[in-house]
Amino acid sequence: MRRDYFELDVEHVDWVDEDGDPEKPNVTIEFTGAAAELEDRLTDRDGDRLDAEETDATFRLTDDVDDPDAGGVVAVTNRITGEFVLELNQDADDVLQFVRAARRYGEATGDDGQYRVEIRVDGEQLVVYEKSTFLVYSEDGDLLRSHSLIPSGIEL
Numbered sequence: 001m002r003r004d005y006f007e008l009d010v011e012h013v014d015w016v017d018e019d020g021d022p023e024k025p026n027v028t029i030e031f032t033g034a035a036a037e038l039e040d041r042l043t044d045r046d047g048d049r050l051d052a053e054e055t056d057a058t059f060r061l062t063d064d065v066d067d068p069d070a071g072g073v074v075a076v077t078n079r080i081t082g083e084f085v086l087e088l089n090q091d092a093d094d095v096l097q098f099v100r101a102a103r104r105y106g107e108a109t110g111d112d113g114q115y116r117v118e119i120r121v122d123g124e125q126l127v128v129y130e131k132s133t134f135l136v137y138s139e140d141g142d143l144l145r146s147h148s149l150i151p152s153g154i155e156l
Contacts, residue, residue: 001041005033006088008074013101022108025101025115029076029086035121041078041085042119042127052129054079057117059095060137065144068093072139076117086119099134099149106132106151114149 070092113130
């Protein structure tokens with residue numbers, strides 16, 4: 001599946017900069033390709049839909065994190081097999097703002113699911129995940145802990 005078949009939209013992140021009331025950050029990933037392939041990637045070997053604990057969300061920078069025009073690749077992977085479910089290109093500033101909002105939301109509410117991911121196909125909801133981990137990697141593949149969302153008590 002091509003990265004340009006996916007579009008990412010983020011909600012509930014502006015409250016952090018505006019000192020507003022905490023809102024759970026939400027990311028919607030819209031897919032406009034062949035639905036069967038994406039549905040297959042979101043299904044385990046038994047034919048069941050992957051749940052939140054069976055997926056990982058990551059961002060791999062393609063530029064230096066301090067570059068104001070930095071970009072990277074957002075990925076959702078199958079935690080069991082390591083296979084990519086989907087990948088899409090995104091600006092680093094947008095992703096890092098989202099991670100900051102998710103961290104602040106979790107701190108403010110003590111909520112386990114610090115952000116919500118909704119994957120849609122042609123406007124129809126396919127899956128919704130409540131997630132509390134989002135790993136950010138440098139362009140060299142090193143984990144950037146200070147930019148990642150890692151719940152307390154989790155060792156990597």
